[in-house]
Amino acid sequence: MESFRLTKNLSKARKRSIRMRIKNRIKKKYLIETLYGNKCLICGEFNTKDHIRTFNFCYVDPRRKTCQASDLFNTYTCSEIADILEKEKGVYICSNCHTVLDMDYYDIIEDIYDSEEIIKKVKDDYHRVKNRIEKISKISLQNIKDPLTKNKIFAIRENVIVYFNAIYELSQENINITNKSISKKSGIDYSGVKSFFFRRRDFLKRYINFDIGSPTIYKLTQKGENFVSLINYFRRHFQTLELNECVDCKYRRENECIANKPDQCPFIKSGTHLPFDLDE
DNA sequence: CAGAGGGAGCCACGTGGGAT
DNA sequence: ATCCCACGTGGCTCCCTCTG
Structure with a gap:
């Protein structure tokens, strides 16, 4: 979004x-x-x-x-x-x-x-x-779950991606991945990094291996690496979409639409090309 | 003994959902 | 469309314990 x-x-x-x-x-x-x-x-x-x-x-x-x-x-x-x-x-x-x-x-x-x-x-x-x-109508309805019910354990937000990217980049640079190095790479305070990984450890173990010690060493699992590459793929994809339909628009700058109000861009205003109708 | 982790608590912020 | 409230999340502080 x-x-x-x-x-x-x-x-x-x-x-x-x-x-x-x-x-x-x-x-x-x-x-x-x-x-x-x-x-x-x-x-x-x-x-x-x-x-x-x-x-x-x-x-x-x-x-x-x-x-x-x-x-x-x-x-x-x-x-x-x-x-x-x-x-x-x-x-x-x-x-x-x-x-x-x-x-x-x-x-x-x-x-x-x-x-x-x-x-x-x-x-x-x-x-x-x-x-x-x-x-x-006689079909059993017992199998229905609530897949979109709020996950009380963890929600993926922007800063989560920052942490994953920091770990990924540190591993590319062959640097020991600790709270301290993640803090330095991400710019987040050491104590913030510490409490993030401490609070979310159970969930994060799906994506990150925890070698508990002094210091604790983190390492992305295969699933974690797939997660990072998928996130980056979609970010690149949506940021670099060609603006073919905006060819004559004065708010087009190279591959970016700089319109900051809906009425500046006819395609945004009308909802054209969105995968749904805005006024539906 | 310094540095790192564990854990509790505070606060600001964003989001979902209800009411109007 | 807007406002308001409840709740989840995460940055941060503080204090204690553990480890090399």
């Missing part, structure tokens, strides 16, 4: 709104894939990777409805949504299949179409979808 040029200059509120939207999409994708697989279970035409927005919350019996589907991911965790799906006999299917099921003119279908063949086809379609959904 802070490195990507199309989002870094947006207002706090917009950034927050985008964060929430991304979070909700991840929750929705996780829930659907865990329960039904990565395609619409009725038609199999739409997948969760490319068409997540087309998946709708759908009731087998709308009389059970107690909440607004549009508020689900803003309001509830994945496991709570799973409970709602179970209690209210709801499912997520693609909007095409949803439309077939929500056919509110079913009872007057004979008055709409003249052709017996079409009437039969529409009715068959409706029953096919409804029967599939009744089977789906």
Whole structure:
């Protein structure tokens, strides 16, 4: 959000709104894939990777409805949504299949179409979808966890990357990696470095080997090295994206957009090229 | 004995989420 | 969109213990 040029200059509120939207999409994708697989279970035409927005919350019996589907991911965790799906006999299917099921003119279908063949086809379609959904709704919902629930042990912030980079650079220079050398490399006070590694030791052991002693020597594990290279890859990628669409913009400077207000950059203002609609 | 680690606590800051 | 509150995080201080 802070490195990507199309989002870094947006207002706090917009950034927050985008964060929430991304979070909700991840929750929705996780829930659907865990329960039904990565395609619409009725038609199999739409997948969760490319068409997540087309998946709708759908009731087998709308009389059970107690909440607004549009508020689900803003309001509830994945496991709570799973409970709602179970209690209210709801499912997520693609909007095409949803439309077939929500056919509110079913009872007057004979008055709409003249052709017996079409009437039969529409009715068959409706029953096919409804029967599939009744089977789906019996699927066990016990496996749903809450993958985005706040991790109370550790959150990766900018300074964490500073520590990892310092360790990585020190290892490249063949310097003993201790609290003292990390402090010197990162510019963070020795006591700050000390308490960081002390507090987070259990978690950090996944990425860093601790040779406890006087002094304690740190070393990145293979997983830690992969973590550092992945972080740096994405940072470079978003910082150096070509600005093809800004070719005539007066705020373009080489490979950087220096606009610092949304209305200075038409692409940021309109939301064009973002992977979502700002006003959705 | 100096330097390093262990551990508790304080404070500032950022973020998420609810209310309006 | 904005404000407010709760909470997590991390820098830092202080004191104690351990180690070479």
